[in-house]
Amino acid sequence: MDTPNLKFCYNKGCGAKFNPDENKEDSCTFHPGPPYFHDAYKIWKCCNKKSTDFTAWLNFEGCTRGPHNPVKPDVPKIQQTQPKAEEKIPIRVLVTGAAGQIGYSLVIQIAKGDVFGKETPIVLVMLDIPPLGEVLKGVELELYDCALANLIAVEPVTTEEAAFKDIDYAFLVGAMPRKEGMERKDLLAANVKIFKSQGLALAKYSKPTVKVLVVGNPANTNAFICAKYAAEKIPTKNFSAMTRLDHNRAIAQIAARCGVDCGSVKKVIIWGNHSSTQFPDVKHAKVIKGGTEIGAYEAVNDVPWIQNEFISTVQKRGAVIIEKRKLSSAMSAAKAACDHIHDWHFGTKPGDWVSMAVPSDGSYGIPKGLVFSFPITIDAKTRNWKIVQGLELDDFTKQKIEITTEPKVFLNLFLMDSSNLLLCYNKGCGAKFNPAENKEDSCIFHPGPPYFHDAYKIWKCCNKKSTDFSTWLSFEGCTRGPHNPDKPCNDVPKVLLSQPEVDEK
Secondary structure (H helix, E strand, O other), X not given: OOOOOOEEOOOOOXXXXXXXXXXXOOOEEEOOOOEEEEOOEEXXXXXXXXXXXXXXXXXXXXXXXXXXXXXOOOOOOOEOOOOOOOOOOOEEEEEEOOOOHHHHHHHHHHHOOOOOOOOOOEEEEEEOOHHHHHHHHHHHHHHHHOOXXXXXXXXXXXXXXXXXXXXXXXXXXXXXOOOOOOOHHHHHHHHHHXXXXXXXXXXXXXXXXXXXXXXXOOHHHHHHHHHHHHOOOOOHHHEEEOOHHHHHHHHHHHHHHHOOOHHHEEOOEEEEOOOOOOEEEOOOOEEEEOOEXXXXXXXXXXXXXXXXXXXXXXXXXXXXXXXHHOOOOOHHHHHHHHHHHHHHHHOOOOOOOEEEEEEOOOHHHOOOOOEEEEEEEEOOOOOOEEEOOOOOOOHHHHHHHHHHOOHHHHHHHHHHOHHXXXXXXXXXXXXXXXXXXXXXXXXXXXXXXXXXXXXXEEEOOOOOEXXXXXXXXXXXXXXXXXXXXXXXXXXXXXXXXXXXXXXXX
């Protein structure tokens, strides 16, 4: 029997030998798109299958069926790490909490070019907790089904190392939500843990030029924590918290009141914290009405409305949406996050500014380091932001800014800066504590004096005793109360000596 004249198939991902007489329209499974090499990844552009292992990448099954191809190409068409002049380097973007509502609305806007432009290739990294890994994979499939030309790859991950590696931008959406019955200190403690870990991961794995937007609430405090723990590698100016949703809400309210589109309103300001104490300020805002640019106060022509209903509406908008929808804002929050990063990437429009919560440099009397929302302009070339200077603040504005800078927002400073922690002088404690978190049950201590008798060291309040001094000192206190920052005026501790009083045994 004659051996058939077998040919070699040069379709990418095939490489099989075939009988030309049996070559059918569906004989071969191959990759029609070119391979794409970026950083450590080898990617099939046609189906976005990728791997850092070359052999594993070569062994990915093709995504298209067709006849075998016996024609050897002269030079394999491979997109190298250094793209040609007309090709753009992909931007690596991370979204945390990507399986949640905001994340679901956010990833499609990033992927289809609303943030970085329709022609900019995107590698989209989606991080969430391991139990939601399958949900992430479902979102990945949907993104591929959108058939977006500029979406190079989607990476659903559940570890910080994989998520933060070499990213250019980070949308930190995932945070611990406040649950029913949860105290504020418990919410803050949970988020300190999350954003400390992510700050350290940014410093360890990300590029030093990464831009970070914190969306997860309490956003200002979370941004402060994250920036502090990433400071070893990443400048503080690369961190911001989102108040753009409030900014957009303010624009929409003024536009509706004046009967114009939202594009005709500019220079609104959100001062302060993303909370019910924020101050939406339109004192310097402009409205284009009838082809003429006029001040927002003049355009609205209703000062009581501006200083009461308008402010209240913006401050409470999130709560109203929760009441109506039974869920928090997601679509509008995702749009605001996209607006925030879009302007950070491309710069602000001439003659306008945006609202961003950034580390204060002391402008307008806001304490340095406090993450606070200001009017911001951004240079398109350097992507550096700058707080707008020289705005005149009337008494009404100053009063509102003072409210949103109330003492409790200084909590974020005390959380991180050990120089702000105070020493507790309660006996049996000696811990350092944050005065903003000092509650009625924060400290466990011994209220009674120590009592030394024979070889024993005794706490009179609870009669705990030991002959070993270190063991005696380590006995846990018997009473709860607030930490005590007041050092005793007498340096000599009050100690009962060996001779007890008559009524003591």
